Amino acid sequence: MPTTQEILERGKNVLIGNYARVPLDMVCGEGTSLWDADGKQYLDLFAGFGGAILGHCHPALVAAAGEQAKKLWHVGNTFHTEPQIEFAELLNRHAFCGKAFFCHSGAEANEAACKLARLRGSQNGGKKWKILSLLHSFHGRTLAMIAATGNRTYRAGFGPEVPGFIHVPAGDFEALEQAVDDETAGILMEPIQGEGGVNLYPSGYPLAVRELCDRRGLTLIFDEVWTGGGRTGKWFAHQHFCNDSGGGVVEPDLMTLGKAVGGGLPVGVMYAKPDIANLLVPGLHGCTLGGNPICMAVARTIFEVIEREKLVAHAAAMGELAFTRLRNDAKIADKIVEVRGRGLMLGIELKSPPEKFLDKAFSFGLIANLTAKKVIRLAPPINIRREDWLSGLDRVAELIASL
Ligand SMILES: Cc1ncc(COP(=O)(O)O)c(C=O)c1O
Structure with a gap:
């Protein structure tokens, strides 16, 4: 199997550079998990810009x-x-x-x-x-x-x-x-x-x-x-x-x-x-x-x-859980302006633009997104299990605290 470095080098030669790609080669996914070529597992809280609404490789x-x-x-x-x-x-x-x-x-x-x-x-x-x-x-x-x-x-x-x-x-x-x-x-x-x-x-x-x-x-x-x-x-x-x-x-x-x-x-x-x-x-x-x-x-x-699977109601409930969890976390209160959105389309506005946000998210094993300079976007697959979502939110809070 080619190494990540080899894939990055080959990609540089043949792919147009219109995307700000990160140096990770994703090789497989299951549910809300993704694995890169080095075998590292990530919790996907962004679902490929919202596309993977039911996660990866849903049977x-x-x-x-x-x-x-x-x-x-x-x-x-x-x-x-x-x-x-x-x-x-x-x-x-x-x-x-x-x-x-x-x-x-x-x-x-x-x-x-x-x-x-x-x-x-x-x-x-x-x-x-x-x-x-x-x-x-x-x-x-x-x-x-x-x-x-x-x-x-x-x-x-x-x-x-x-x-x-x-x-x-x-x-x-x-x-x-x-x-x-x-x-x-x-x-x-x-x-x-x-x-x-x-x-x-x-x-x-x-x-x-x-x-x-x-x-x-x-x-x-x-x-x-x-x-x-x-x-x-x-x-x-x-x-x-x-x-x-x-x-x-x-x-x-x-x-x-x-x-x-x-x-x-x-x-x-x-x-x-x-x-x-x-x-x-x-x-x-x-x-x-x-x-x-x-x-x-x-x-x-x-x-x-x-x-x-009644996933529309599930998305609504998971959204409420996120509001309660993130809005009441004292250790991030001084870092954020507000948490907003509906269901599993959430934005966490930070007080100031973070540096190297994606790299930091990866180090917590998370896939998330930053838009409008200082809004963290969370949009996981809507069939995310409650326990995975809660663990993801804990990690998101730690990530924000570390910014
Ligand atoms: C609201 C909205 N409309 C349209 C588009 C464009 O969709 P596509 O990238 O599939 O052309 C996007 C993409 O992010 C979007 O967010």
């Missing part, structure tokens, strides 16, 4: 991929394939009534949603094409999505921006309302900002945004790429947004999914209310490998496991 997902691989891999969207329909039916069961378009990534799903919002804005001679998005948001790395993302560092060096994306401060309803004009087609927002620092909105903001969209005929897009699939203690994070006047959940017109719904395989979804979805007629959009049977069989099985 039901391995079986689903294997069985489907023996039946049918790929035929293209000229044909109907059952796994796509079964997964879309599960989306209907757990989200709002809608129709699905499948692709490979969150960015692609957002592209599809913005195209559809613009298409809707062009109906009946309309000229609505602008999309409002929020500062500190993140929507992906394609040319249009770096324009949509409310952080200019992702755009620097890439020439003229794709026009039509306007950014307003997150959570400031007045600013959002003022930014709407006769050319506005829609509003794109994450229900909880992930990359931006696990930021929640003031209560009442999502409902006000929904009502604004209804008043002005705008398409509301919730980017649930980080939050969808049970992570936040609801199947989809917008289900936390309730209409206090008894009107139920604040729903978007379009919802985008990625990460968790593939469990680590490349699955993106643009999910739309039927009347809007129906505008996308043959020829207007597509994706060659989107909805391929193996990915769909895995996505369907992820939802079945989440249902069967």
Whole structure:
């Protein structure tokens, strides 16, 4: 077997250096554990940027991929394939009534949603094409999505921006309302900002945004790429947004999914209310490998496991446990500003940016993440066992105390 050093050297020669890779070679995983090439074990509290929602090599997902691989891999969207329909039916069961378009990534799903919002804005001679998005948001790395993302560092060096994306401060309803004009087609927002620092909105903001969209005929897009699939203690994070006047959940017109719904395989979804979805007629959009049977069989099985094992409620309970554990730890109280988030999407804001955070986390046998310079992000697989989570939180507290 090659040594870690050899792998790093070979990688340097043949892989583009666009990722700040750490000097570790991960070779296998099981559940919430990962092992590197030197045999060191880690507790994975970040699940590969949220993708491995059921952990590593989950037996039901391995079986689903294997069985489907023996039946049918790929035929293209000229044909109907059952796994796509079964997964879309599960989306209907757990989200709002809608129709699905499948692709490979969150960015692609957002592209599809913005195209559809613009298409809707062009109906009946309309000229609505602008999309409002929020500062500190993140929507992906394609040319249009770096324009949509409310952080200019992702755009620097890439020439003229794709026009039509306007950014307003997150959570400031007045600013959002003022930014709407006769050319506005829609509003794109994450229900909880992930990359931006696990930021929640003031209560009442999502409902006000929904009502604004209804008043002005705008398409509301919730980017649930980080939050969808049970992570936040609801199947989809917008289900936390309730209409206090008894009107139920604040729903978007379009919802985008990625990460968790593939469990680590490349699955993106643009999910739309039927009347809007129906505008996308043959020829207007597509994706060659989107909805391929193996990915769909895995996505369907992820939802079945989440249902069967009641993992949405588990994520909510584990989140509560984390709040209690971390907010009441005297030895880290002077290091942190706050612990926030929902379910198993948690942010621990530090008072100051730590140095060499990842190296220190590895030395505690932990995989975690740092975003927005000083927010530690925890997003373990949502089937993490209570005892592993408690031991992980103890180690996180020790790690913070050591920073
Ligand atoms: C909210 C959100 N939207 C979109 C994306 C882009 O997803 P992908 O990397 O799958 O294109 C991300 C990625 O982190 C994300 O956090």
